[in-house]
Amino acid sequence: MKFTLLFILTVWVKSLRSGCSPSCIHPPGKWCSSLDSAVQCGVVKQCLESDFLRSRQTADPVHVELYYESLCPGCRLFLTHMLLPTWVLLGDIMSVTLVPYGNAQEKPDGQKYTYVCQHGEPECLGNMIETCLLNMTDMAFHIIYCMESSSDVLGAAESCVKVYAPELTTDKLMSCVKGDTGNQLMHQNALKTKALTPPHQYVPWVTINGVHTEDLQDKAMSSLFMLVCDMFKGPKPPACGGSKQQHYRSYCHNE
Numbered sequence: 001m002k003f004t005l006l007f008i009l010t011v012w013v014k015s016l017r018s019g020c021s022p023s024c025i026h027p028p029g030k031w032c033s034s035l036d037s038a039v040q041c042g043v044v045k046q047c048l049e050s051d052f053l054r055s056r057q058t059a060d061p062v063h064v065e066l067y068y069e070s071l072c073p074g075c076r077l078f079l080t081h082m083l084l085p086t087w088v089l090l091g092d093i094m095s096v097t098l099v100p101y102g103n104a105q106e107k108p109d110g111q112k113y114t115y116v117c118q119h120g121e122p123e124c125l126g127n128m129i130e131t132c133l134l135n136m137t138d139m140a141f142h143i144i145y146c147m148e149s150s151s152d153v154l155g156a157a158e159s160c161v162k163v164y165a166p167e168l169t170t171d172k173l174m175s176c177v178k179g180d181t182g183n184q185l186m187h188q189n190a191l192k193t194k195a196l197t198p199p200h201q202y203v204p205w206v207t208i209n210g211v212h213t214e215d216l217q218d219k220a221m222s223s224l225f226m227l228v229c230d231m232f233k234g235p236k237p238p239a240c241g242g243s244k245q246q247h248y249r250s251y252c253h254n255e
């Protein structure tokens with residue numbers, strides 16, 4: 001209560017100081033990022049009403065990990081139809097880790113490892129390309145989505161990279177894919193996959209905040225979106241519906 005009063009008072013004083021037509025120089029995404037910008041942009045009330053800003057500071061995002069392999073049909077479907085769309089809408093309250101390896105097997109071979117993949121050599125290559133992408137570019141999710149939603153996962157790689165990460169040359173990517181870096185990164189994926197408890201029995205295999213249960217897996221497969229909304233401990237963002245739904249109830253009527 002004290003805090004709220006102080007806050008409103010500060011806002012009021014600040015709005016007096018900044019005159020009657022404060023100028024808003026911030027993009028909409030930043031309006032609620034500070035008191036000053038909220039005042040300048042005339043949206044103090046809206047920012048106070050939406051607890052969202054505070055929720056992001058106080059509640060941990062829901063952490064979703066996907067263990068998968070690049071050519072497994074069920075993995076591709078989950079990744080493209082469930083995981084990425086959910087991440088686009090709920091990116092503020094969830095974090096995602098992709099671990100391409102799945103049912104592959106590794107054997108030590110000197111300093112390196114050799115890999116055998118469930119869907120053959122092409123799958124090992126796909127896993128390796130995606131592993132390197134995850135290590136080399138912030139746009140990895142977009143590129144992996146682009147590849148996995150294409151009819152030819154490997155064939156699409158080059159053009160997907162061109163679209164989303166033009167600065168990443170094929171040479172650079174392939175030196176990771178064919179070299180020690182990729183080999184070591186894949187070994188990390190193998191270790192991570194082998195460390196799962198319970199051990200994975202199939203892919204796509206999902207963990208939520210590090211936990212896998214049949215129930216969580218079922219919920220993730222039928223609606224990851226609802227699961228993430230349910231599991232987020234902070235106030236729900238507008239995309240989750242509930243009390244903030246009116247944000248999206250704005251119509252242009254034909255008269």
Ligand SMILES: *[C@@H]1O[C@H](CO)[C@@H](O)[C@H](O)[C@H]1NC(C)=O
Pocket residue numbers: 134135136181184185
């Ligand atoms: C990429 O891999 C190297 C190890 O090979 C690691 O040191 C680095 O932190 C990784 N970077 C990212 C963004 O994952």
